[in-house]
Amino acid sequence: MKKKLLATLLLSTVILTSAGNVLAVKANDTDSKIAAQDNKIREIANQQASAQAQVDEIQAKVDEIIAEQASLTAENDRLQAESQALSAEIQKLAGDIVSRDEALKKQARSAQTDGSATSYINTILDSKSIVDAISRINAMREIVAANNRMLGQQKADKEAIVEKQKSNQEAINVVEANWKKLDDASQELNTQKAALKVAQLNLAAEKATAEDEKQALIAEKAAAEAAAQAAAAAQAAYRAQQVAVAQQQQQPVVMNMVASAVAPAPTETVAAATPQISYDANNTYPVGQCTWGAKQVAPWVGNYWGNANQWLYSASAAGFRTGSTPQVGAVAVWASGPYGHVAVVTAVNGSQIKVVESNYAGNQYVSDFRGWFNPAADGVSGYIYP
Incomplete structure (x- = not known):
């Protein structure tokens, strides 16, 4: 963000002179003209002081907005770095949990197949001596203790990943809120800068002594006032657009959930059930993302899975299946980019799918924005199944 401090125009002394031959003018006429000139000088000085006060007031507002933008940008940089660190920790914990789950499942299957309890008893009964039996019992105790430690670590890691996911989601939400504040501040800054330009040109016009120069400044002032009106209109349009998006986010979206083996013709209408999106107050993700x-379309999705590019391993750690085959109702995940992207599959036709999604092409509400497309060609990394 560029920071540019706007300097106020320096006040200069306006000197009005009169011409004529003082020797040919009576004393009382000279005194009268001097008094009139003094009055004009005082009037112009008062106007300049008033204009300068207006410039100073607007400059203070501009400086305040610039300082706020710098503070919010710094906070976003810090939170994004924190989120990246948490993401790495979450990914490692998720990998550990999935690997440990697989090891425990293999152990359980082995116990069912081999009859481990009977095997342990036979091992003790086959001991050649008491010393040998005690040694075998101790070895079995170590195996049981190791299993208990693995279960304890598994429980601790699952608790840790939940806490880190919550912290990561909180950081992501604050960053998103800060970007919204920066957008609002940018609109306000443009309006204040336009107003500052008007005030500065007003001051310059008051200081102009030549009529042609003053007329040029007046024309420039009129252009600046038009620019200020345009900036105010742009700010009003921006606010109206934000209100419209918020209203759109609250509108139920009707979706067709279908699966077909044949790709539909361009004009084909696919009939299917039409479930509506229910807006869940427990959705913790940034609204519009x-x-x-x-989460709105698929309430079974976890609340603290982080950015979209973190969802595949967060879902795996939570026990959900993932894979590369699209299915109706599954969550499609794009893992590339700094944040990634997710959408919910509503129809599958061979190599083509349809999805509903939010924040596609900047539209921060849920809808089918793209129709049929090839997920492999579009870079889909995988799917999460309910």
Whole structure:
């Protein structure tokens, strides 16, 4: 963000002179003209002081907005770094949990197949001596203790990943809120800068002594006032657009959930059940983002899975299946980019799918924005199944 401090125009002394031959003018006429000139000088000085006060007031507002933008940007940089660190920790914990789950499942299957309890008893009965039996018992105790430690670590890691996911989601939400504040501040800054330009030109016009120069400044002032009106109109349009998006986010979206083996013709209408999106107050993702939209459409999605590019391993750690085959009702995940993207599959036709999503092309509400497309060609990394 560029920081540019606007300097106020320096006040200069306006000297009005009169011409004529003082020797040919009576004393009382000279005194009268001097008094008139003094009055004009005082009037112009008062006007300049008033204009300068207006410039100073607007400059203070501009400086305050610039300082706020710098503070919010610094906070976003810090939170994004924190989120990246948490993401790495979450990914490692998720990998550990999935690997440990697989090891425990293999152990359980082995126990059912081999009859481990009977095997342990036979091992003790086959001991050649008491010393040998005690040694075998101790070895079995070590195996049981190791299993208990693995279960304890598994429980601790699952608790840790939940806490880190919550912290990560909180950081992501604050960053998103800060970006909204920065957008609002940018609109306000443009309006204040336009107003400052008007005030500065007003001051310059008051200081102009030549009529042609003053007329040029007046024309420039009129252009600046038009620019200020345009900036105010742009700010009003921005606010109206934000209100419209918020209203759109609250509108139920009707979706067709279908699966077909044949790709539909361009004009084909596919008949299917039409479930509506229910807006869940427990959705913790930033409103309007793709993660929020996926949670709205698929309430079974976890609340603290982080950015979209973190969802595949967060879902695996939570016990959900993942894979590379699209299915109706599954969450499609794009893992590339700094944040990734997610959408919910509503139809499958061979190599083509349809999805509903939020924050596609900047549209921060849920809808089918793209129709049929090839997920492999579009870079889909995988799917999460309910």
